[in-house]
Amino acid sequence: MIKEIVLETFLQESTPIYLGSKIWESVLPEKMNELKTDKYFLITDFNIMNIYGQTLYDFLSKNYPVELIVLPAGEVNKNNMTCNYLIEELFERNITKSSVLIAFGGGVIGNIVGLAAALIFRGIRFFHIPITFMSQTDSILSRKQAINSMSGKNMIGSYYTPLFNFVDTSFLLSEPERLVRGALVETIKNGLIFNRNFFYEMKERINKGLVFNEENLFDLVKISILSKLPIIKNDPSEKALGMILEYGHTTGHAIEKLLKGKYSHGECVSIGMIIAARISNKLGLLSHDEVEEHLDILQALGTPTKVPDVLNSETIMRRMELDNKKDIHGIRFVLLNEIGSCIEGPEQSYMVEVNPEIQKEAINDSF
Numbered sequence: 001m002i003k004e005i006v007l008e009t010f011l012q013e014s015t016p017i018y019l020g021s022k023i024w025e026s027v028l029p030e031k032m033n034e035l036k037t038d039k040y041f042l043i044t045d046f047n048i049m050n051i052y053g054q055t056l057y058d059f060l061s062k063n064y065p066v067e068l069i070v071l072p073a074g075e076v077n078k079n080n081m082t083c084n085y086l087i088e089e090l091f092e093r094n095i096t097k098s099s100v101l102i103a104f105g106g107g108v109i110g111n112i113v114g115l116a117a118a119l120i121f122r123g124i125r126f127f128h129i130p131i132t133f134m135s136q137t138d139s140i141l142s143r144k145q146a147i148n149s150m151s152g153k154n155m156i157g158s159y160y161t162p163l164f165n166f167v168d169t170s171f172l173l174s175e176p177e178r179l180v181r182g183a184l185v186e187t188i189k190n191g192l193i194f195n196r197n198f199f200y201e202m203k204e205r206i207n208k209g210l211v212f213n214e215e216n217l218f219d220l221v222k223i224s225i226l227s228k229l230p231i232i233k234n235d236p237s238e239k240a241l242g243m244i245l246e247y248g249h250t251t252g253h254a255i256e257k258l259l260k261g262k263y264s265h266g267e268c269v270s271i272g273m274i275i276a277a278r279i280s281n282k283l284g285l286l287s288h289d290e291v292e293e294h295l296d297i298l299q300a301l302g303t304p305t306k307v308p309d310v311l312n313s314e315t316i317m318r319r320m321e322l323d324n325k326k327d328i329h330g331i332r333f334v335l336l337n338e339i340g341s342c343i344e345g346p347e348q349s350y351m352v353e354v355n356p357e358i359q360k361e362a363i364n365d366s367f
Contacts, residue, residue, distance in 0.1 A: 002169075002218050007225060015161055017140075017225065021218045022170045024129070025059065031164060032064060035125070037100045039065040041090060043113050044104040045073035048131065051174055056104060056129075067093055071112065075261055078108045078148050080156065086116050100163070101126035107139035107265075111157070114145030118160035127163040131171035133217075134183035134266060137224035140165045141232060152322040153253045159237060167225075169218045180212055181302050182266030184220070185248075188297055189273060190227035193244040196340025198227055203297045210301075243350045244342045246325060247334040248273030251363065254319035258311055263304065270303035271366065278362035279354055280335040280343075290339050306366055313363040317356065329353055 004020035004027050018027060032040075042060065044053040049070050060066045069089055071082055090101075103113035103126060110128050117126035130136045146157025172180065184206075191199030210216070228245070235242035252272025256265055263271075277294045280286035298305050307316070320331050332351035337343045345351045 015164055017165045017167055019167045019222060021168060021214055024168045028166055029063065031166065035100055038096055038098045039067060040100050040102055041067050041069055041095065042102045042104055043069045043071065043086065043109065045071050045109055047073040048105045052131065052171060053104065071109065075108055078111060080147060083112050083115055083147050086112060087120060090120060095120065097121050097124060099124060102129060104129045104131070106130065106132035107135040110135055110139055111146055114160055114162065115147055115157055118145055118158045123160065125163050128165045130165065130167060132175055132183065133172055133180045133221065134186065136167045136169065136221050137183060138186045141225065141228050142238065143236065144238070152324060153257055154324050167221065169221050170214060172217045173214060177212055179264055182264040184301060185266040185270045185303055187224040187227060189247055189269065192273065192336065192339055193247045193342050194231055194340060195227060199339055206297060206300045240348050241350065244334050248276050250320060250323055250325065250331065250333050251275045251316060253323060254316050255307065255311065258315060258319055259308065267304050270298050270305060271307055274305050275362050275366050276333055276335060278365050279333060279358060282358050282362060283335065285335055285337045285343055293339060307363065309367065313360045316363055317359060325351065
Protein backbone atom coordinates (compact mmCIF):
# COMPACT_ATOMS: atom_id res chain seq x y z
CA MET A 1 0.00 0.00 0.00
CA ILE A 2 1.24 3.51 -0.91
CA LYS A 3 0.48 6.03 1.82
CA GLU A 4 -2.25 8.57 1.13
CA ILE A 5 -1.06 12.09 0.37
CA VAL A 6 -3.23 15.20 0.11
CA LEU A 7 -2.81 17.68 -2.74
CA GLU A 8 -4.71 20.94 -3.15
CA THR A 9 -6.31 22.26 -6.36
CA PHE A 10 -6.59 25.89 -5.15
CA LEU A 11 -9.84 26.25 -7.09
CA GLN A 12 -12.53 28.66 -5.95
CA GLU A 13 -14.42 26.57 -3.44
CA SER A 14 -11.19 24.65 -3.13
CA THR A 15 -11.37 20.92 -3.71
CA PRO A 16 -8.91 18.56 -2.04
CA ILE A 17 -7.49 15.54 -3.85
CA TYR A 18 -6.96 12.49 -1.67
CA LEU A 19 -4.31 10.50 -3.54
CA GLY A 20 -2.90 7.07 -2.81
CA SER A 21 -2.89 3.44 -3.91
CA LYS A 22 -5.05 0.70 -2.37
CA ILE A 23 -6.49 3.21 0.09
CA TRP A 24 -10.19 3.06 -0.82
CA GLU A 25 -11.15 0.57 1.89
CA SER A 26 -9.36 2.47 4.64
CA VAL A 27 -9.43 6.17 3.71
CA LEU A 28 -12.69 6.57 1.77
CA PRO A 29 -14.88 5.80 4.84
CA GLU A 30 -12.98 8.46 6.81
CA LYS A 31 -13.93 11.09 4.22
CA MET A 32 -17.55 9.91 3.96
CA ASN A 33 -17.94 9.90 7.75
CA GLU A 34 -17.33 13.66 7.68
CA LEU A 35 -20.44 14.23 5.54
CA LYS A 36 -23.94 14.67 6.96
CA THR A 37 -26.36 13.12 4.47
CA ASP A 38 -29.63 11.21 4.22
CA LYS A 39 -28.32 8.92 1.48
CA TYR A 40 -25.63 8.43 -1.14
CA PHE A 41 -26.17 7.61 -4.80
CA LEU A 42 -23.32 5.60 -6.30
CA ILE A 43 -23.38 6.24 -10.05
CA THR A 44 -21.27 4.22 -12.46
CA ASP A 45 -21.55 2.61 -15.91
CA PHE A 46 -22.08 -0.97 -17.03
CA ASN A 47 -18.40 -1.52 -17.90
CA ILE A 48 -17.16 -0.36 -14.50
CA MET A 49 -19.96 -2.23 -12.78
CA ASN A 50 -18.54 -5.49 -14.10
CA ILE A 51 -15.02 -4.72 -12.81
CA TYR A 52 -15.23 -2.67 -9.62
CA GLY A 53 -18.78 -1.36 -9.25
CA GLN A 54 -20.38 -4.26 -7.42
CA THR A 55 -17.40 -4.56 -5.05
CA LEU A 56 -17.54 -0.89 -4.10
CA TYR A 57 -21.32 -0.90 -3.76
CA ASP A 58 -21.25 -3.97 -1.48
CA PHE A 59 -18.51 -2.39 0.63
CA LEU A 60 -20.26 0.97 1.03
CA SER A 61 -23.75 -0.41 1.57
CA LYS A 62 -22.59 -2.25 4.70
CA ASN A 63 -22.07 1.06 6.48
CA TYR A 64 -24.00 3.76 4.58
CA PRO A 65 -27.41 4.26 3.00
CA VAL A 66 -26.37 3.84 -0.65
CA GLU A 67 -28.42 3.44 -3.80
CA LEU A 68 -26.84 2.25 -7.04
CA ILE A 69 -27.50 3.70 -10.50
CA VAL A 70 -25.80 2.20 -13.57
CA LEU A 71 -25.62 4.19 -16.82
CA PRO A 72 -24.67 3.16 -20.36
CA ALA A 73 -20.92 3.42 -20.97
CA GLY A 74 -18.84 5.40 -23.41
CA GLU A 75 -18.45 8.83 -24.99
CA VAL A 76 -21.41 8.13 -27.28
CA ASN A 77 -23.64 8.22 -24.18
CA LYS A 78 -22.22 11.45 -22.76
CA ASN A 79 -25.31 13.30 -23.89
CA ASN A 80 -28.51 15.02 -22.83
CA MET A 81 -30.52 11.78 -22.96
CA THR A 82 -28.28 10.05 -20.41
CA CYS A 83 -28.00 13.11 -18.18
CA ASN A 84 -31.76 13.66 -18.23
CA TYR A 85 -32.36 9.98 -17.46
CA LEU A 86 -30.06 10.23 -14.46
CA ILE A 87 -31.77 13.36 -13.14
CA GLU A 88 -35.26 11.89 -13.48
CA GLU A 89 -34.12 8.60 -11.92
CA LEU A 90 -32.76 10.49 -8.93
CA PHE A 91 -36.07 12.32 -8.51
CA GLU A 92 -37.90 8.97 -8.70
CA ARG A 93 -35.68 7.73 -5.89
CA ASN A 94 -36.53 10.73 -3.70
CA ILE A 95 -33.23 12.58 -3.79
CA THR A 96 -33.07 15.55 -1.42
CA LYS A 97 -30.87 18.59 -0.93
CA SER A 98 -29.03 16.57 1.72
CA SER A 99 -28.14 13.70 -0.62
CA VAL A 100 -24.65 13.17 -2.05
CA LEU A 101 -23.80 11.81 -5.50
CA ILE A 102 -20.70 9.65 -6.02
CA ALA A 103 -19.27 9.66 -9.56
CA PHE A 104 -17.46 6.33 -9.91
CA GLY A 105 -15.86 5.91 -13.31
CA GLY A 106 -13.92 7.76 -15.97
CA GLY A 107 -14.35 11.22 -17.43
CA VAL A 108 -17.73 10.46 -19.02
CA ILE A 109 -19.36 9.42 -15.74
CA GLY A 110 -17.62 12.28 -13.92
CA ASN A 111 -19.00 14.88 -16.33
CA ILE A 112 -22.54 13.49 -16.41
CA VAL A 113 -22.76 13.22 -12.62
CA GLY A 114 -21.11 16.61 -12.12
CA LEU A 115 -23.57 18.33 -14.44
CA ALA A 116 -26.53 16.54 -12.86
CA ALA A 117 -25.32 17.66 -9.42
CA ALA A 118 -25.08 21.25 -10.64
CA LEU A 119 -28.64 21.18 -12.02
CA ILE A 120 -30.63 19.29 -9.38
CA PHE A 121 -32.20 21.73 -6.91
CA ARG A 122 -29.76 24.31 -8.38
CA GLY A 123 -26.88 22.40 -6.85
CA ILE A 124 -26.34 19.37 -4.61
CA ARG A 125 -23.14 17.82 -3.28
CA PHE A 126 -21.07 15.25 -5.12
CA PHE A 127 -17.57 13.82 -5.20
CA HIS A 128 -15.44 11.96 -7.72
CA ILE A 129 -13.86 8.53 -7.50
CA PRO A 130 -12.09 8.54 -10.89
CA ILE A 131 -10.71 5.22 -12.11
CA THR A 132 -9.00 6.04 -15.42
CA PHE A 133 -5.67 7.78 -15.91
CA MET A 134 -7.33 10.57 -17.90
CA SER A 135 -9.95 11.26 -15.25
CA GLN A 136 -7.48 11.02 -12.34
CA THR A 137 -4.96 13.41 -13.89
CA ASP A 138 -6.99 15.74 -16.09
CA SER A 139 -10.78 15.89 -16.06
CA ILE A 140 -11.25 16.10 -12.27
CA LEU A 141 -8.77 19.00 -12.02
CA SER A 142 -11.38 21.43 -13.21
CA ARG A 143 -14.76 22.78 -12.20
CA LYS A 144 -16.02 22.16 -15.75
CA GLN A 145 -18.91 19.69 -15.96
CA ALA A 146 -20.21 19.07 -19.48
CA ILE A 147 -21.96 16.74 -21.89
CA ASN A 148 -21.86 16.55 -25.67
CA SER A 149 -24.52 17.80 -28.05
CA MET A 150 -25.19 16.39 -31.51
CA SER A 151 -23.09 19.27 -32.82
CA GLY A 152 -19.92 18.84 -30.79
CA LYS A 153 -18.00 17.86 -27.67
CA ASN A 154 -18.68 19.45 -24.26
CA MET A 155 -21.17 21.94 -25.71
CA ILE A 156 -23.60 21.81 -22.76
CA GLY A 157 -22.27 22.36 -19.27
CA SER A 158 -21.53 24.42 -16.21
CA TYR A 159 -18.83 25.17 -13.68
CA TYR A 160 -19.48 23.27 -10.47
CA THR A 161 -17.17 22.15 -7.69
CA PRO A 162 -17.11 18.66 -6.11
CA LEU A 163 -16.67 18.14 -2.38
CA PHE A 164 -13.41 16.30 -3.03
CA ASN A 165 -11.67 13.97 -5.47
CA PHE A 166 -10.73 10.53 -4.19
CA VAL A 167 -7.93 9.18 -6.38
CA ASP A 168 -6.86 5.58 -5.81
CA THR A 169 -4.33 4.66 -8.48
CA SER A 170 -4.71 0.91 -7.89
CA PHE A 171 -7.84 1.10 -10.06
CA LEU A 172 -5.57 1.85 -13.01
CA LEU A 173 -4.02 -1.63 -12.92
CA SER A 174 -6.94 -2.90 -15.00
CA GLU A 175 -6.91 -0.05 -17.54
CA PRO A 176 -5.60 -0.95 -21.04
CA GLU A 177 -2.10 0.39 -21.61
CA ARG A 178 -3.17 2.12 -24.82
CA LEU A 179 -5.60 4.31 -22.85
CA VAL A 180 -2.97 5.16 -20.22
CA ARG A 181 -0.55 6.21 -22.95
CA GLY A 182 -3.25 8.30 -24.59
CA ALA A 183 -3.99 10.02 -21.30
CA LEU A 184 -0.31 10.83 -20.82
CA VAL A 185 -0.61 13.10 -23.87
CA GLU A 186 -2.31 15.63 -21.58
CA THR A 187 0.62 15.38 -19.16
CA ILE A 188 3.09 16.02 -21.98
CA LYS A 189 0.91 18.93 -23.08
CA ASN A 190 1.31 20.55 -19.65
CA GLY A 191 5.06 20.63 -20.20
CA LEU A 192 4.75 21.95 -23.74
CA ILE A 193 2.55 24.86 -22.71
CA PHE A 194 3.95 25.83 -19.33
CA ASN A 195 7.04 24.01 -18.09
CA ARG A 196 9.95 23.34 -20.43
CA ASN A 197 11.97 21.44 -17.83
CA PHE A 198 9.04 19.14 -17.08
CA PHE A 199 8.63 18.42 -20.80
CA TYR A 200 12.22 17.22 -21.07
CA GLU A 201 11.89 15.21 -17.86
CA MET A 202 8.89 13.44 -19.36
CA LYS A 203 10.76 12.87 -22.61
CA GLU A 204 13.63 11.23 -20.74
CA ARG A 205 11.24 9.09 -18.72
CA ILE A 206 9.37 7.92 -21.82
CA ASN A 207 12.56 7.20 -23.76
CA LYS A 208 13.74 4.97 -20.92
CA GLY A 209 10.54 2.96 -21.24
CA LEU A 210 7.34 3.10 -19.24
CA VAL A 211 6.33 0.26 -16.95
CA PHE A 212 2.77 0.51 -15.66
CA ASN A 213 3.01 -1.20 -12.28
CA GLU A 214 1.45 0.04 -9.03
CA GLU A 215 4.36 2.20 -7.93
CA ASN A 216 4.98 3.77 -11.33
CA LEU A 217 1.30 4.47 -11.95
CA PHE A 218 1.06 6.28 -8.61
CA ASP A 219 4.14 8.35 -9.48
CA LEU A 220 2.86 9.18 -12.98
CA VAL A 221 -0.51 10.27 -11.63
CA LYS A 222 1.13 12.44 -8.98
CA ILE A 223 3.48 14.25 -11.35
CA SER A 224 0.69 14.66 -13.91
CA ILE A 225 -1.55 16.35 -11.34
CA LEU A 226 1.29 18.54 -10.09
CA SER A 227 2.10 19.61 -13.67
CA LYS A 228 -1.41 21.04 -14.11
CA LEU A 229 -2.09 22.54 -10.68
CA PRO A 230 -0.01 25.75 -11.15
CA ILE A 231 -2.08 26.63 -14.21
CA ILE A 232 -5.49 26.15 -12.60
CA LYS A 233 -4.31 27.81 -9.39
CA ASN A 234 -3.57 30.92 -11.46
CA ASP A 235 -6.87 30.72 -13.35
CA PRO A 236 -9.48 28.44 -11.71
CA SER A 237 -12.19 29.13 -14.30
CA GLU A 238 -9.81 28.54 -17.23
CA LYS A 239 -10.76 31.71 -19.07
CA ALA A 240 -7.38 33.47 -19.22
CA LEU A 241 -4.10 31.62 -18.63
CA GLY A 242 -6.11 28.42 -18.19
CA MET A 243 -7.01 28.53 -21.88
CA ILE A 244 -3.52 27.23 -22.67
CA LEU A 245 -4.80 23.83 -21.51
CA GLU A 246 -6.71 23.78 -24.83
CA TYR A 247 -3.47 23.33 -26.78
CA GLY A 248 -4.13 20.74 -29.48
CA HIS A 249 -7.82 20.55 -28.62
CA THR A 250 -9.32 22.67 -31.40
CA THR A 251 -8.47 20.17 -34.14
CA GLY A 252 -8.26 17.32 -31.63
CA HIS A 253 -11.93 17.64 -30.64
CA ALA A 254 -12.95 17.83 -34.30
CA ILE A 255 -11.01 14.67 -35.14
CA GLU A 256 -12.40 12.90 -32.06
CA LYS A 257 -15.98 13.71 -33.05
CA LEU A 258 -15.45 12.62 -36.66
CA LEU A 259 -13.79 9.32 -35.71
CA LYS A 260 -16.73 8.39 -33.44
CA GLY A 261 -14.71 6.61 -30.78
CA LYS A 262 -12.07 4.93 -32.96
CA TYR A 263 -9.38 7.01 -31.21
CA SER A 264 -9.40 8.05 -27.56
CA HIS A 265 -9.51 11.69 -26.49
CA GLY A 266 -5.79 11.68 -25.70
CA GLU A 267 -4.91 10.13 -29.04
CA CYS A 268 -6.88 12.83 -30.86
CA VAL A 269 -5.18 15.56 -28.82
CA SER A 270 -1.84 13.97 -29.76
CA ILE A 271 -2.65 14.63 -33.43
CA GLY A 272 -4.08 18.04 -32.58
CA MET A 273 -0.84 19.11 -30.87
CA ILE A 274 1.16 18.19 -33.98
CA ILE A 275 -1.18 20.34 -36.09
CA ALA A 276 -0.96 23.22 -33.58
CA ALA A 277 2.84 22.95 -33.56
CA ARG A 278 2.90 23.11 -37.37
CA ILE A 279 0.62 26.16 -37.36
CA SER A 280 2.97 27.78 -34.83
CA ASN A 281 5.91 27.01 -37.11
CA LYS A 282 4.18 28.36 -40.22
CA LEU A 283 3.51 31.62 -38.37
CA GLY A 284 7.19 31.94 -37.48
CA LEU A 285 6.61 31.31 -33.78
CA LEU A 286 8.03 27.82 -33.24
CA SER A 287 11.21 26.38 -34.73
CA HIS A 288 11.27 23.30 -36.96
CA ASP A 289 13.36 21.51 -34.34
CA GLU A 290 10.71 22.12 -31.71
CA VAL A 291 8.04 20.70 -34.01
CA GLU A 292 10.27 17.64 -34.28
CA GLU A 293 10.43 17.51 -30.47
CA HIS A 294 6.64 17.09 -30.51
CA LEU A 295 6.91 14.23 -32.96
CA ASP A 296 9.77 12.56 -31.09
CA ILE A 297 8.07 12.41 -27.70
CA LEU A 298 4.64 11.39 -29.00
CA GLN A 299 6.08 8.70 -31.26
CA ALA A 300 8.12 7.39 -28.33
CA LEU A 301 4.94 7.38 -26.24
CA GLY A 302 3.19 5.44 -29.00
CA THR A 303 0.28 7.78 -29.68
CA PRO A 304 -0.87 8.84 -33.18
CA THR A 305 0.86 11.78 -34.84
CA LYS A 306 -0.90 11.59 -38.23
CA VAL A 307 -4.47 12.32 -39.22
CA PRO A 308 -6.20 9.07 -40.26
CA ASP A 309 -6.66 8.72 -44.03
CA VAL A 310 -10.44 8.36 -43.62
CA LEU A 311 -10.58 12.11 -42.89
CA ASN A 312 -9.66 15.16 -44.94
CA SER A 313 -8.82 18.75 -44.12
CA GLU A 314 -12.14 20.14 -45.40
CA THR A 315 -14.18 17.84 -43.16
CA ILE A 316 -12.02 18.61 -40.13
CA MET A 317 -12.28 22.36 -40.69
CA ARG A 318 -16.05 22.20 -41.05
CA ARG A 319 -16.27 20.31 -37.77
CA MET A 320 -13.97 22.88 -36.11
CA GLU A 321 -16.62 25.51 -36.82
CA LEU A 322 -18.63 23.89 -34.02
CA ASP A 323 -15.78 24.19 -31.50
CA ASN A 324 -16.97 25.03 -27.98
CA LYS A 325 -14.35 27.80 -27.69
CA LYS A 326 -15.64 29.72 -30.71
CA ASP A 327 -16.52 33.33 -29.91
CA ILE A 328 -16.90 36.71 -31.61
CA HIS A 329 -13.38 36.25 -33.03
CA GLY A 330 -14.29 32.91 -34.61
CA ILE A 331 -12.13 29.79 -34.35
CA ARG A 332 -8.86 30.48 -32.54
CA PHE A 333 -5.89 28.37 -31.49
CA VAL A 334 -3.49 28.06 -28.58
CA LEU A 335 -0.02 28.32 -30.11
CA LEU A 336 3.56 28.02 -28.84
CA ASN A 337 6.42 30.44 -29.34
CA GLU A 338 8.76 27.89 -27.78
CA ILE A 339 8.47 24.71 -25.77
CA GLY A 340 7.12 25.71 -22.37
CA SER A 341 5.60 29.01 -23.50
CA CYS A 342 2.38 30.01 -25.30
CA ILE A 343 1.83 33.18 -27.27
CA GLU A 344 -0.64 35.55 -25.64
CA GLY A 345 -3.64 36.50 -27.78
CA PRO A 346 -5.93 39.52 -27.46
CA GLU A 347 -7.59 40.24 -24.11
CA GLN A 348 -5.15 37.91 -22.30
CA SER A 349 -6.98 34.96 -23.81
CA TYR A 350 -4.00 33.02 -25.20
CA MET A 351 -6.21 32.28 -28.22
CA VAL A 352 -4.90 33.33 -31.62
CA GLU A 353 -6.72 33.82 -34.92
CA VAL A 354 -5.18 31.83 -37.77
CA ASN A 355 -5.73 32.25 -41.51
CA PRO A 356 -7.82 29.29 -42.74
CA GLU A 357 -5.25 28.55 -45.45
CA ILE A 358 -2.54 28.08 -42.83
CA GLN A 359 -4.87 25.83 -40.83
CA LYS A 360 -5.50 23.74 -43.93
CA GLU A 361 -1.79 23.51 -44.77
CA ALA A 362 -0.94 22.33 -41.27
CA ILE A 363 -3.68 19.70 -41.33
CA ASN A 364 -2.63 18.47 -44.78
CA ASP A 365 1.00 18.28 -43.62
CA SER A 366 -0.17 15.96 -40.84
CA PHE A 367 -1.48 13.12 -43.01
